[in-house]
Amino acid sequence: MKPHRGIVELFEEIRRTMVRKMGLALVFSTISCVIVGLILAWIWVGSDGWRQGVQLPLVIDVSIILLVLGAILIYRNLSVSVGEELAIVDSMEKGIDLPPGLLLGSLQLERNIPKGVSLILASHASETTLKILRDSKANLYGSRGTKIDQWKRCASISLVVLGLIVCVLTLVEPQRSHRAWSGLFTPLELSAKPSLPLLIVFPGTADFLRGSDVIVTVNAAEREQVTLFRQTVGDVLIEEKSPVQNAQALFTLRGLNAVTEYWIVASDGSESDRFLLNPTDPLLVTDLRLTVDYPIYTGRFTEEYRGQIPHLVIPRGSRIGIEGMASGLLEKASLLLDGEEKLNLAVDFNLFEGTFIPAQSEVYSWSFSGINGDLAVLFPQPLEVTVVADLTPEVEVLIPGKDTLLAVSRMQPLVVQSSDDYGIQNLEVAAYKTDVFGGSTPNVIQSIPIGGTRSALVHPVLDFTSWELLPGDTIHYFVRAFDNAPSQNIGVTNEYLLLPRTRAEIERDAEKALTAVAGKVEELQDRILEELQTNQDIETASTSQRSEQSTGSTGNEQREILAYEDQQGFRDALDVQRQLLQTIDSLENELANLSENIDLADLGDVDLEEDLGELENLMSELVPQDALEQLEEFLDNMGEMEADRAREMFRELVEDQESLSERLESVQNRFLKAALDQNFRATAAKTEELAEQQNLLAEAITESAETDIRAQQQEGLQERIEDLGTSLRELE
The missing domain is CATH 2.60.40.10 (Immunoglobulins)
Structure with missing residues (x-):
């Protein structure tokens, strides 16, 4: 009879679990490494996909295969080491703190009881050990199990994170992801040597101007360097190298003067066809004659220009003639405007000519081509023409x-x-x-x-x-x-x-002007009378003060000047007198302007002209010419003048004001008489005018069908006749 096998079964279960966990951890780690390879492929692929001849997809695939094979070998080795019985037992005993050898002894007793050992005791020992294991709260797997769990946990986390990264890359750029990972399924096809495009050489076989530089362009995609070989007739073979940049290489062949053969050899050994460069002599246009025929009405003669043509400024309608000669035979000669043909010139061997009339200001360029199609290399500067329209007078x-x-x-x-x-x-x-x-x-x-x-x-x-x-x-x-x-x-x-x-209007304006001046003369006279009374009072007060001072004097002779109060009174009076004189001068100007206006009106009224002349004379005689100067002198010197002299000059001023008042009264009466006479003349002119207008209106009524308008004019004329009647009654 054998003892219960509970410890053996528990031990086998623990060993199987540890091997399984180790296997999962290894699988997770392997898958994570594969995902890392996918991510590296996504990074290295570039935006245009894998280039032909690239080795990276093959390297990644081989690395993944080797990784899987290594994982299998590692699993086989680890499964043996992880499932080793002594290692597991030792780890379990240390994890549960069992006495060394207890767990191993219990396992051996369950598997095989030695002779002489009691079966009951052996079963009891096994059950006791099993009970300790089951009741223990410690980790039965020990430190080895803990390490395997940690490995599994880290591997699973890495797998999840890398998986999320792959998902994000796929969602962000699905096309790039497809190009990167699809290339991993065809690594051998991608690693094969690419088929490079053919070399393209420009200009190939061509003609060039003798002595000029020729630029050779080589399209050499996916090459690093190309070599140009050339040989001019009678010369040695020349070799030039140029790096390829942006799939293109350039060569400049300078100063070629003879037939030259050339070809291209790329760094991969590919070779282009052989080409020839044939020199030609350049076409020159240096002899040019231009004439400008101006419109007849401008009176300008024909102008001619040779060689360098200046900026032409011509009137509209001018005709431009063109003649010239080239150094070789011409096929075509023309004037271009904005790159398009404007004038096709007639060509005869190497001669050309033509005429045109510019419609607007433009800049014309020249175009000359020889019989072989070569364009002229030397020709006149662009022809700039400014067309000036005839100005409005x-x-x-x-x-x-x-x-x-x-x-x-x-x-x-x-x-x-x-x-x-x-x-x-x-x-x-x-x-x-x-x-x-x-x-x-x-x-x-x-x-x-x-x-x-x-x-x-x-x-x-x-x-x-x-x-x-x-x-x-x-x-x-x-x-x-x-x-x-x-x-x-x-x-x-x-x-x-x-x-x-009309004469009546001018006569009436003259009458109103005379009446206005007469009114101003009357106002001036009233003002003079008021000032005269004031000045007499000032003079009286100043004389009385002088008498009092003479009575109280002690007999000492001393130069006497006016007191401040007297000076201020005199100055106020003189300022008023100055204003009066300026007013008289203003009236004289008004009368002069009236006379000038009457002269310009050319009335031919002799009576009015005589009245105005007489009134101008009267106004000019009112005040002496030097009166204003004497007044200013009196004002300037009053502060230094002796009092008696100042009083005497002020007395003279009062007397002049009395005389001026009398003369103004006479002038006023003369103005009133002139205004009355002018009123009679204006009324008479108005009467004649209304009579003339009445006759004209009567003739217009008989000749015109516009009865409404003529009726209105008749009403207006009737009102003016009534106004005239009122004026006549006032004169009576």
Whole structure:
């Protein structure tokens, strides 16, 4: 009979569990290493995928295979070492603190009881050990089991983290992930040597200008360096090397003058075809003649240019002629505008010619090609042409140059200045009339021939004596200038107004002006009388003070000056006197302006002119010419002047004011008389004017169908007649 086998079963279960955990830890570690390989492949693949000939996918695949094989070998070795009975027993005894040899002895007793050993005692010992194991709270696996658990835990964490990284890379850039990992399934195909593209050589076989440099461009993708071999006729073979940058290499063959053969050999041994460079002589265009024919109206002669053509500034309509010669036979010659052909020149062997009329300002470039298709290497500079349009004539009315009143004579002189870039053909003065109702007459044109001069100053006279002007009519006029261009340009001045004034209106204005001046003279006289009374009081007070001082004097002779109070009173009086004299001078200017306006109006009223002349004389005689100067001198020297002398000069001032008051009264009466006479003359002129307008309106009514407008004009005229009747009654 054998004892219970509980310890053996427990031990075997522990050994199987440890081997299983070790196997899982090894699997997790292997898978993590494989994932690391995938991540490295994703990093190394680049954005364009694996290049042909790359060895990395094969290295990664071999590394993964070796890793798996190594994992298998490691598992076999570790499973033996991990499942070793003595190691497990020793680890368990140390983990549970069992006496050394107890667990091993119990296992041996369960497996085989030696002869002479009691079965009951052996079973009891096994059960006791088993009970200790089951009741123990310590780790039955011991330190070896703990290390295996730690390995498994770290491996599983690494697997999860690396798995998440792979998922993230796949989601972020799925195409790159596909290119990286799909290449791992075809490593041998990728590692095979790539098929390189052919060498492309430019210009290949070509012609070049003798003595010029030729640039050879080689497209050599996936090469590091190329070599150019060339041999000129009669010369040795020359070898040049150039690195390949951005799949391209450049060679510059300088100063070639003969036929040259060349070819390219790449660093991988590939070789291009052989090419020839053939020298040709350059096409030169140095003989150029250009003529400019100006429009006839400009009066300018034909101009010719040779060699270097300057910037041409020409009037619109000018014709440009082109002639020239090249150093070789020409196939085509043309003028280009913005890269497109503008003028195709006629070609005859090596000669070319053509004409054109520029429509606008442009810069033209030249294009010449020989019979072999080569372009000219030397030709004229671009032709810059500025087309100047014919300017509009400038015309200005200098005099009067503004809206003004029409003289009674109905003659309006003008001064007109005009100019043009090439010449003025003629001027036209246009005038028309408008009435108060908005109606207007057609333009009346006065033409003034100029003859084509570039500048003219004319003095036309507008004659409106034959025009029928009714109350409220206004004359409009302007001047037009026509140049001598085929399509004439017209310059126009501003439109000005002439306001017709009748004799009656001017006479009435003169009467109002005389009445106004008379009123100002009266105000001046009243003011002088007031100041005269004030000055007499000042003089009296100053004389009384002088008498008191003379009575109280002690007999010592001493130079006496005015007291401060007297000086201040004198100064105030003199300031007022200065203002009065300035007022008289202002009245004289008003009267002079009135006389000037009457002269400009050309009334021909001799009585009015005589009255104004007499009044001007009277005003000029009111005050002596040096009165204001004496007054200023008195003011300046008063502080240093003897008191008696100052009182005497002030007394003279008072006397002058009395005399001025008397003269002003006479002048005022003369102004009133002149104003009354002028009222009679203005009323008489108004009567004549209304009679004339009545006749004109009657004729207009009989000739016009616009009865409503004429009726309104008749009503307005009737009101003016009633006003005239009122004025006549006032005169009576």
